[in-house]
Amino acid sequence: MMFTNRVILRNFSVTNKLRCNNKLKDLLESAATGLDQQPVSKENTWYTSPYPEGAVFDKRDQGKKVDRLKVDPRDTSIIMFPGQGSQYVGMAEKLMKIPESRDMFQIAKEVLGYDLLEICLKGPKHKLDQTVYAQPAIAVTSLASLERLKESRPNAIETCVATSGFSLGEITALIFAGSIPFDEGIKLIQIRAEEMQKASERYPSGMATIFYGPDSSLGEACTKAKEWCIERGIENAECQIANYLFPHCKVVAGSLEALNFLDKNKQQFKLRKIKRLPVNGAFHTKLMASAVEPFRKALSKIRLNDPFIYVHSCIDGKIYKNAEQIYKQLPKQIIKPVRWEQLLHIMYERSKNEHFPKTFECAPGNSLTSILKEVNAKAWSSAINVEK
Template sequence: MFSKVIKVYFKQSSRLCSTKSNIKNLLENSATFVDIKPQHSEQEWATLPYPEGSKPRVQGDYDPSSKINPEDTSVILFPGQGTQFVGMAKDLLKYPMARDLFELANHTLGFDLLKICLEGPQKELDKTENCQLAVVVTSLAAIERLKEERPNAIDKCVATAGFSIGEITSLIFSGAIPFEKGLKLVQVRGHAMQMACDEIESGMATVFYGPDSRLGYACKRAKEWCVERGIEDPECTIANYLYPHCKVVAGNLEALNFLEKNSKEFKLKRIKRLPVSGAFHTKLMEPALEPFRKALRKINIEDPIISVYSNVDGKKYRNAEHIAKQLPKQIVKPVKWEQTLHVMYERGEGTHFPRTFECGPGTSLKSILKQVNAKAWDNCISIKA
């Protein structure tokens, strides 16, 4: 047992040295964020939802003096990592501005992101540094489809939120972060998080449970089990709050294996692994924080034109300064999506709900909304990619 602990210690020490070296290289070679001058019109995103100088919009329900009818407004939601699939964006290419958006993304990033979306392979698309970019650009391309099919949904949008990486999509959409610089930010985030994933084998799993389940205790026992086997400072915690009796747990692979093997003991109904490469939104992502903060400081963040809600606490961003301070926390803090939906759709009795549009790959956010607020779900449409 002692020799096993020694081996684990030296293995983790080696990884720590490698992590420090990787962080140093990433900081030195992170995106320059120099403004890119488009070579031709196809490399400009000419249809930014909210032109410079637009006046901020707010949801009528939060302003008692407002006479805005909620049914005449809309809310737009953007999905996160894990929704990607080979062939995504294919149905969007018939919309000229969606094609132009990918053209600009390819030019900005220096590689063919669209080809990875369309052709994969899945293993390549699932890499954190690729799938985060793919989900963001595909989601914004879905906005171009929404503009074509339902222009009022954009014109009368009053609020937006995104799940995990989708939060950066929502900040780009709201005008708080420029598109090209937003992509560079996502690129740094993806590389930094993949770097953290490579240092410690970890993952995520959706857990379905009942009122008599002991999920918190199960996570505690999983960490104790890891410590007993020589794993230093293991993690096993709730990373995503989805809806009642459904959460995502993230941590060391050994901890997730423990939960799966002992699910009956803790009365967990079902555990489903997610197609991600690490324990996102936990302390295991701490190596990604400094590269992301440095990249974020290179961006001139603006006050968003519409309300944007933070994953960290479910509350609305107050201004650009608040975004700069709060956004990095999202990498290591759990996504409080259920709480965010409660805040976004809080209404007085008898008050109507806005229309909701989920823009991006998959329909996961619409499914979650049904579990949290069935009345709001009645007016929700997925703009599929």
């Protein structure tokens, strides 16, 4: 596959801006996120923290606290990228008037070997919802939306102090942060999607968002659902929490029979509502194990760079310190739960009276800003979905 030097240099202009921006160092030093966080007293903790009264915060290894008075947090930004399930037919249509966004889809077409933009704009939906197409579609649309953000709010990119992504979106965030080249990142996502699609086809499985209350027994429900499957000889029976979204809302992944069990017995465990997700696999569970090694091998062939801004891992919410850590941890993400609620607590942690950065969701849909509203309404009040 051949790319001209001009296209390669333009393939992700946002990263180049970050590399050249002298202001970035000061912003990172003053950021209220990343390694320079370690609340050591009640006054230094975010006042809506989920941790219990009297918790020992200094055991949470977020590094040393630094002076945050250099830059007003309101003059900085956090950029987030979504995962699979946010796709819809017609996404990216509003981005096509931007030449750089069109360039990204053209490069993606050469990398993937098919017209991704055509699928994004016209579907059909059943095709776009397939893992093998949905993941590249969401990633490229997310990155292309950065060009729209650059046009409307150029300072949002120049003052970005942290980024993160939900599952697939973590790779998108690493591309944005300059760790993974755009074209190689899209190829990596294609391999990830293909292997996860294969894993999904081996065992009938899926995911469901579950809303519950303080009197619910979600953990017991998952255990009973898995036991029910094992008793009936279902191969590789599984049922577990795969995504931690916000208080009293989790995503459970597992065998289709286990999800059916939860549907039929939700009243027994006092589950409020169960909503199936438009995915065809039990992502972030052991049922995806066969996808890990092919992804690891593909990742090992890419020359990664240390991130130029803080990138929070959705495995534990902490930031990637360097490229070596990305090589080690990113493959694990395929089978580990997404601890998004915990990530948001870490990313937005600050003292009670301190202001929050602006948050931008660069993506199809508004799933991440909706979750942020449930976790931290004050931070959500300055959140914007770029696609709208």
